[in-house]
Amino acid sequence: MGNRSATDPGKHEEFTPREIEVFASVMLHGTTTKAADALDITQPAVSKMLQHLAEKAGFQLFKKTRQRLIPTPEAHMLHAEVQRVFESARGISRAARDIRELRSGRLNVCALPAFGLTLLPSLITSFSQLHPSVSISLEIRSSITVIQRASRNQLDIGIGVTSSEENPSIVRRALTATPPVCVMPAGHKLSQLQVIQADDLDGINFISMGSSDPMRRQLDALCVERGVNRSLKVESSLSSTCISLVACGMGVTVVDRLSAWTARDLPIEIRDFRPHLDLNLSVYRPWGVIASTAADAFTEHLIQGTRSYMNGVEEGILNLVR
DSSP states (O other): OOOOOTTOOSOOOOOOHHHHHHHHHHHHHSSHHHHHHHHTSOHHHHHHHHHHHHHHHTSOOEEEETTEEEEOHHHHHHHHHHHHHHHHHHHHHHHHHHHHTTSSEEEEEEEOHHHHTTHHHHHHHHHHHHOTTEEEEEEEOOHHHHHHHHHTTOOSEEEEEEOOOOOTTEEEEEEEEOOOEEEEETTOGGGGOSEEEGGGGTTOEEEEEOTTOHHHHHHHHHHHHHTOOOEEEEEESOHHHHHHHHHTTSOEEEEOHHHHHHTTTSSEEEEEEESOOOOEEEEEEETTOOOOHHHHHHHHHHHHHHHHHHHHHHHHHHHHHO
8 A cells, every 4th residue: 555645545543643733833833944944843743744734634735835834724723722732731821820829710619507697697708809710609408408418419518517427428617615505585494504504404495406406416415314304395406596486485495606606695694604514616617528729618618707706605605694
């Protein structure tokens, strides 16, 4: 078999990236010599690659006139496609740079009401000022829902108050301990005590967190162990709802400190609760999912802002019960 001509309609090989680069350079500069200088290779190497490219394409790319190469109409059509590929590659490079420098990205954040309606908006605002191209979607849900969504890979970052029990479907990073407090209507007989013990709840009308709540399970087990019989009136999945019911005189509740502090202006009284139950304000992520650069940056921003805020919450609650 002889050499295949540039117009042979037979089977053609794939172009190499280098051949495409040489072709684009010749289209730009008009001669193989200038193209070779621009690419820092020899002129014969450029001519050879152009020949290979024409053979692979199956049509003539250039006609030589004096010292310049004149592109054929087919070469112009091919060059248009090459330009689109180059622009796409530049777009990928820009996207990588933007991701690296946090100039783009999207975060799905889900938080409990006591955090999502108080500190979190200001943290999102300050983060957005640092990284204005990162968009954030915020949902307010109960802590149990936050954990469920993290375990189902339905969020990037979750913030909730739960116990430190292990959950193989999520990654948990504790921000700070938030031992529960007892919340009662203003003037309630328990308000005479500085610290509420579990035994003090015996016979008391009680508003409980939902049955799946980790703190509820700890408190129920503690009351069974000590023979404490509370009069369970209502239960709710949201600590804020429990506190609102307390404010209406429905009974007494035990909730996390952050939720109680958030509701301190209601007609309620807050007392420390003993023994301390295992309760932490934590950040949750789906297990097995590598966090984005934006998610890592936002988590660190959360940690810095939250710990100082919670120190203020702790000091405020101590002042309330003195």
